[in-house]
Amino acid sequence: MDFLTSSTHLHITTWFVGIILFLIAAIKPNKGLQMALRLFYILIIITGGALFIEAMDYGQGLNYGIKLLLGILVIGMMEMVLVRKAKDKPTTIFWVLFAVFLFLTLFFGFKLPMGMNFLA
Ligand code: HEM
Structure with missing residues:
Protein backbone atom coordinates (compact mmCIF):
# COMPACT_ATOMS: atom_id res chain seq x y z
CA MET A 1 0.00 0.00 0.00
CA ASP A 2 2.92 2.29 -0.76
CA PHE A 3 0.80 4.73 -2.74
CA LEU A 4 -0.97 5.72 0.50
CA THR A 5 2.20 6.78 2.30
CA SER A 6 4.85 7.65 -0.33
CA SER A 7 3.72 11.28 0.07
CA THR A 8 1.00 13.20 1.92
CA HIS A 9 -0.60 14.42 -1.35
CA LEU A 10 -3.40 11.84 -1.36
CA HIS A 11 -4.41 12.81 2.19
CA ILE A 12 -4.25 16.52 1.35
CA THR A 13 -6.39 15.96 -1.77
CA THR A 14 -9.06 14.06 0.19
CA TRP A 15 -9.47 16.60 3.00
CA PHE A 16 -9.33 19.52 0.57
CA VAL A 17 -12.11 18.08 -1.60
CA GLY A 18 -14.03 17.14 1.58
CA ILE A 19 -13.96 20.70 2.91
CA ILE A 20 -15.08 22.15 -0.45
CA LEU A 21 -17.98 19.64 -0.62
CA PHE A 22 -18.90 20.53 2.98
CA LEU A 23 -18.95 24.28 2.26
CA ILE A 24 -21.12 23.81 -0.84
CA ALA A 25 -23.49 21.46 1.04
CA ALA A 26 -23.72 23.97 3.91
CA ILE A 27 -24.66 26.83 1.57
CA LYS A 28 -27.02 24.78 -0.62
CA PRO A 29 -28.20 21.58 1.13
CA ASN A 30 -28.31 18.58 -1.20
CA LYS A 31 -28.70 14.90 -0.25
CA GLY A 32 -26.45 13.54 -3.02
CA LEU A 33 -23.70 15.97 -2.15
CA GLN A 34 -23.92 14.95 1.50
CA MET A 35 -23.54 11.27 0.53
CA ALA A 36 -20.47 12.16 -1.57
CA LEU A 37 -19.07 14.06 1.41
CA ARG A 38 -19.52 11.00 3.65
CA LEU A 39 -17.53 8.96 1.13
CA PHE A 40 -14.78 11.55 1.44
CA TYR A 41 -14.84 11.24 5.25
CA ILE A 42 -13.93 7.60 4.74
CA LEU A 43 -11.17 8.46 2.23
CA ILE A 44 -9.76 11.08 4.64
CA ILE A 45 -9.70 8.52 7.46
CA ILE A 46 -8.11 5.80 5.25
CA TYR A 58 8.84 8.81 14.26
CA GLY A 59 8.74 8.65 18.07
CA GLN A 60 6.08 11.39 18.27
CA GLY A 61 3.17 9.25 19.34
CA LEU A 62 1.45 11.93 21.41
CA ASN A 63 1.51 14.54 18.63
CA TYR A 64 0.27 12.00 16.08
CA GLY A 65 -2.47 10.96 18.51
CA ILE A 66 -3.55 14.59 18.83
CA LYS A 67 -3.47 15.02 15.03
CA LEU A 68 -5.67 11.95 14.54
CA LEU A 69 -8.16 13.12 17.18
CA LEU A 70 -8.32 16.65 15.73
CA GLY A 71 -8.88 15.29 12.20
CA ILE A 72 -11.78 13.14 13.43
CA LEU A 73 -13.23 16.14 15.31
CA VAL A 74 -13.15 18.29 12.13
CA ILE A 75 -15.15 15.57 10.36
CA GLY A 76 -17.52 15.38 13.35
CA MET A 77 -18.19 19.13 13.28
CA MET A 78 -18.88 19.11 9.52
CA GLU A 79 -21.42 16.35 10.06
CA MET A 80 -23.01 18.19 13.03
CA VAL A 81 -23.45 21.41 11.01
CA LEU A 82 -25.14 19.62 8.09
CA VAL A 83 -27.37 17.36 10.20
CA ARG A 84 -28.50 20.23 12.48
CA LYS A 85 -29.07 22.49 9.47
CA ALA A 86 -31.32 19.84 7.93
CA LYS A 87 -33.34 19.80 11.19
CA ASP A 88 -33.47 23.63 11.35
CA LYS A 89 -31.51 23.68 14.61
CA PRO A 90 -28.86 26.33 15.45
CA THR A 91 -25.41 25.58 14.03
CA THR A 92 -23.28 28.55 15.19
CA ILE A 93 -21.40 26.69 17.94
CA PHE A 94 -20.54 23.86 15.52
CA TRP A 95 -19.27 26.33 12.91
CA VAL A 96 -17.00 27.85 15.57
CA LEU A 97 -15.74 24.42 16.66
CA PHE A 98 -15.24 23.43 13.01
CA ALA A 99 -13.04 26.51 12.45
CA VAL A 100 -11.04 25.98 15.68
CA PHE A 101 -10.45 22.25 15.08
CA LEU A 102 -9.62 22.84 11.40
CA PHE A 103 -7.03 25.45 12.32
CA LEU A 104 -5.44 23.18 14.92
CA THR A 105 -5.49 20.18 12.54
CA LEU A 106 -3.74 22.17 9.80
CA PHE A 107 -1.22 23.45 12.35
CA PHE A 108 -0.39 19.98 13.71
CA GLY A 109 -0.46 18.38 10.23
CA PHE A 110 2.03 20.81 8.73
CA LYS A 111 4.22 20.79 11.84
CA LEU A 112 4.59 17.00 11.96
CA PRO A 113 7.60 15.51 10.12
CA MET A 114 6.03 13.93 7.01
CA GLY A 115 5.26 15.96 3.90
CA MET A 116 5.31 19.74 4.08
CA ASN A 117 6.97 21.30 7.13
CA PHE A 118 6.93 25.05 6.77
CA LEU A 119 5.78 25.46 10.41
CA ALA A 120 8.54 23.32 11.92
C1 HEM B 1 -10.67 17.23 7.68
C2 HEM B 1 -9.81 16.56 8.41
C3 HEM B 1 -8.30 16.64 8.23
C4 HEM B 1 -7.50 17.68 7.83
C5 HEM B 1 -7.91 19.10 7.44
C6 HEM B 1 -6.12 17.18 7.84
C7 HEM B 1 -5.00 17.95 7.49
C8 HEM B 1 -3.71 17.47 7.40
C9 HEM B 1 -2.54 18.23 7.01
C10 HEM B 1 -2.54 19.70 6.65
C11 HEM B 1 -1.47 17.41 7.04
C12 HEM B 1 -0.01 17.76 6.70
C13 HEM B 1 0.35 17.30 5.32
C14 HEM B 1 1.80 17.57 5.01
O1 HEM B 1 2.57 17.92 5.91
O2 HEM B 1 2.18 17.43 3.83
C15 HEM B 1 -1.95 16.11 7.48
C16 HEM B 1 -1.14 15.01 7.69
C17 HEM B 1 -1.53 13.90 8.40
N1 HEM B 1 -2.82 13.56 8.77
FE1 HEM B 1 -4.46 14.68 8.45
N2 HEM B 1 -6.12 15.88 8.25
C18 HEM B 1 -7.43 15.50 8.51
C19 HEM B 1 -7.87 14.27 8.96
C20 HEM B 1 -7.03 13.26 9.41
C21 HEM B 1 -7.47 12.03 10.03
C22 HEM B 1 -8.93 11.65 10.28
C23 HEM B 1 -6.34 11.34 10.35
C24 HEM B 1 -6.18 10.00 11.02
C25 HEM B 1 -7.02 8.99 10.86
C26 HEM B 1 -5.19 12.10 9.91
C27 HEM B 1 -3.86 11.73 10.05
C28 HEM B 1 -2.77 12.40 9.50
C29 HEM B 1 -1.39 11.96 9.60
C30 HEM B 1 -0.90 10.74 10.36
C31 HEM B 1 -0.61 12.90 8.91
C32 HEM B 1 0.93 12.90 8.72
C33 HEM B 1 1.52 14.01 9.58
C34 HEM B 1 2.95 14.33 9.20
O3 HEM B 1 3.88 13.67 9.70
O4 HEM B 1 3.15 15.27 8.41
N3 HEM B 1 -5.65 13.27 9.36
N4 HEM B 1 -3.32 16.16 7.68
Whole structure:
Protein backbone atom coordinates (compact mmCIF):
# COMPACT_ATOMS: atom_id res chain seq x y z
CA MET A 1 0.00 0.00 0.00
CA ASP A 2 2.92 2.29 -0.76
CA PHE A 3 0.80 4.73 -2.74
CA LEU A 4 -0.97 5.72 0.50
CA THR A 5 2.20 6.78 2.30
CA SER A 6 4.85 7.65 -0.33
CA SER A 7 3.72 11.28 0.07
CA THR A 8 1.00 13.20 1.92
CA HIS A 9 -0.60 14.42 -1.35
CA LEU A 10 -3.40 11.84 -1.36
CA HIS A 11 -4.41 12.81 2.19
CA ILE A 12 -4.25 16.52 1.35
CA THR A 13 -6.39 15.96 -1.77
CA THR A 14 -9.06 14.06 0.19
CA TRP A 15 -9.47 16.60 3.00
CA PHE A 16 -9.33 19.52 0.57
CA VAL A 17 -12.11 18.08 -1.60
CA GLY A 18 -14.03 17.14 1.58
CA ILE A 19 -13.96 20.70 2.91
CA ILE A 20 -15.08 22.15 -0.45
CA LEU A 21 -17.98 19.64 -0.62
CA PHE A 22 -18.90 20.53 2.98
CA LEU A 23 -18.95 24.28 2.26
CA ILE A 24 -21.12 23.81 -0.84
CA ALA A 25 -23.49 21.46 1.04
CA ALA A 26 -23.72 23.97 3.91
CA ILE A 27 -24.66 26.83 1.57
CA LYS A 28 -27.02 24.78 -0.62
CA PRO A 29 -28.20 21.58 1.13
CA ASN A 30 -28.31 18.58 -1.20
CA LYS A 31 -28.70 14.90 -0.25
CA GLY A 32 -26.45 13.54 -3.02
CA LEU A 33 -23.70 15.97 -2.15
CA GLN A 34 -23.92 14.95 1.50
CA MET A 35 -23.54 11.27 0.53
CA ALA A 36 -20.47 12.16 -1.57
CA LEU A 37 -19.07 14.06 1.41
CA ARG A 38 -19.52 11.00 3.65
CA LEU A 39 -17.53 8.96 1.13
CA PHE A 40 -14.78 11.55 1.44
CA TYR A 41 -14.84 11.24 5.25
CA ILE A 42 -13.93 7.60 4.74
CA LEU A 43 -11.17 8.46 2.23
CA ILE A 44 -9.76 11.08 4.64
CA ILE A 45 -9.70 8.52 7.46
CA ILE A 46 -8.11 5.80 5.25
CA THR A 47 -5.36 8.10 3.90
CA GLY A 48 -4.77 9.71 7.34
CA GLY A 49 -4.85 6.28 9.02
CA ALA A 50 -2.19 4.94 6.61
CA LEU A 51 0.05 7.94 7.40
CA PHE A 52 -0.62 7.38 11.11
CA ILE A 53 0.56 3.76 10.90
CA GLU A 54 3.62 4.89 8.92
CA ALA A 55 4.31 7.46 11.67
CA MET A 56 4.92 4.77 14.32
CA ASP A 57 8.66 5.08 13.54
CA TYR A 58 8.84 8.81 14.26
CA GLY A 59 8.74 8.65 18.07
CA GLN A 60 6.08 11.39 18.27
CA GLY A 61 3.17 9.25 19.34
CA LEU A 62 1.45 11.93 21.41
CA ASN A 63 1.51 14.54 18.63
CA TYR A 64 0.27 12.00 16.08
CA GLY A 65 -2.47 10.96 18.51
CA ILE A 66 -3.55 14.59 18.83
CA LYS A 67 -3.47 15.02 15.03
CA LEU A 68 -5.67 11.95 14.54
CA LEU A 69 -8.16 13.12 17.18
CA LEU A 70 -8.32 16.65 15.73
CA GLY A 71 -8.88 15.29 12.20
CA ILE A 72 -11.78 13.14 13.43
CA LEU A 73 -13.23 16.14 15.31
CA VAL A 74 -13.15 18.29 12.13
CA ILE A 75 -15.15 15.57 10.36
CA GLY A 76 -17.52 15.38 13.35
CA MET A 77 -18.19 19.13 13.28
CA MET A 78 -18.88 19.11 9.52
CA GLU A 79 -21.42 16.35 10.06
CA MET A 80 -23.01 18.19 13.03
CA VAL A 81 -23.45 21.41 11.01
CA LEU A 82 -25.14 19.62 8.09
CA VAL A 83 -27.37 17.36 10.20
CA ARG A 84 -28.50 20.23 12.48
CA LYS A 85 -29.07 22.49 9.47
CA ALA A 86 -31.32 19.84 7.93
CA LYS A 87 -33.34 19.80 11.19
CA ASP A 88 -33.47 23.63 11.35
CA LYS A 89 -31.51 23.68 14.61
CA PRO A 90 -28.86 26.33 15.45
CA THR A 91 -25.41 25.58 14.03
CA THR A 92 -23.28 28.55 15.19
CA ILE A 93 -21.40 26.69 17.94
CA PHE A 94 -20.54 23.86 15.52
CA TRP A 95 -19.27 26.33 12.91
CA VAL A 96 -17.00 27.85 15.57
CA LEU A 97 -15.74 24.42 16.66
CA PHE A 98 -15.24 23.43 13.01
CA ALA A 99 -13.04 26.51 12.45
CA VAL A 100 -11.04 25.98 15.68
CA PHE A 101 -10.45 22.25 15.08
CA LEU A 102 -9.62 22.84 11.40
CA PHE A 103 -7.03 25.45 12.32
CA LEU A 104 -5.44 23.18 14.92
CA THR A 105 -5.49 20.18 12.54
CA LEU A 106 -3.74 22.17 9.80
CA PHE A 107 -1.22 23.45 12.35
CA PHE A 108 -0.39 19.98 13.71
CA GLY A 109 -0.46 18.38 10.23
CA PHE A 110 2.03 20.81 8.73
CA LYS A 111 4.22 20.79 11.84
CA LEU A 112 4.59 17.00 11.96
CA PRO A 113 7.60 15.51 10.12
CA MET A 114 6.03 13.93 7.01
CA GLY A 115 5.26 15.96 3.90
CA MET A 116 5.31 19.74 4.08
CA ASN A 117 6.97 21.30 7.13
CA PHE A 118 6.93 25.05 6.77
CA LEU A 119 5.78 25.46 10.41
CA ALA A 120 8.54 23.32 11.92
C1 HEM B 1 -10.67 17.23 7.68
C2 HEM B 1 -9.81 16.56 8.41
C3 HEM B 1 -8.30 16.64 8.23
C4 HEM B 1 -7.50 17.68 7.83
C5 HEM B 1 -7.91 19.10 7.44
C6 HEM B 1 -6.12 17.18 7.84
C7 HEM B 1 -5.00 17.95 7.49
C8 HEM B 1 -3.71 17.47 7.40
C9 HEM B 1 -2.54 18.23 7.01
C10 HEM B 1 -2.54 19.70 6.65
C11 HEM B 1 -1.47 17.41 7.04
C12 HEM B 1 -0.01 17.76 6.70
C13 HEM B 1 0.35 17.30 5.32
C14 HEM B 1 1.80 17.57 5.01
O1 HEM B 1 2.57 17.92 5.91
O2 HEM B 1 2.18 17.43 3.83
C15 HEM B 1 -1.95 16.11 7.48
C16 HEM B 1 -1.14 15.01 7.69
C17 HEM B 1 -1.53 13.90 8.40
N1 HEM B 1 -2.82 13.56 8.77
FE1 HEM B 1 -4.46 14.68 8.45
N2 HEM B 1 -6.12 15.88 8.25
C18 HEM B 1 -7.43 15.50 8.51
C19 HEM B 1 -7.87 14.27 8.96
C20 HEM B 1 -7.03 13.26 9.41
C21 HEM B 1 -7.47 12.03 10.03
C22 HEM B 1 -8.93 11.65 10.28
C23 HEM B 1 -6.34 11.34 10.35
C24 HEM B 1 -6.18 10.00 11.02
C25 HEM B 1 -7.02 8.99 10.86
C26 HEM B 1 -5.19 12.10 9.91
C27 HEM B 1 -3.86 11.73 10.05
C28 HEM B 1 -2.77 12.40 9.50
C29 HEM B 1 -1.39 11.96 9.60
C30 HEM B 1 -0.90 10.74 10.36
C31 HEM B 1 -0.61 12.90 8.91
C32 HEM B 1 0.93 12.90 8.72
C33 HEM B 1 1.52 14.01 9.58
C34 HEM B 1 2.95 14.33 9.20
O3 HEM B 1 3.88 13.67 9.70
O4 HEM B 1 3.15 15.27 8.41
N3 HEM B 1 -5.65 13.27 9.36
N4 HEM B 1 -3.32 16.16 7.68
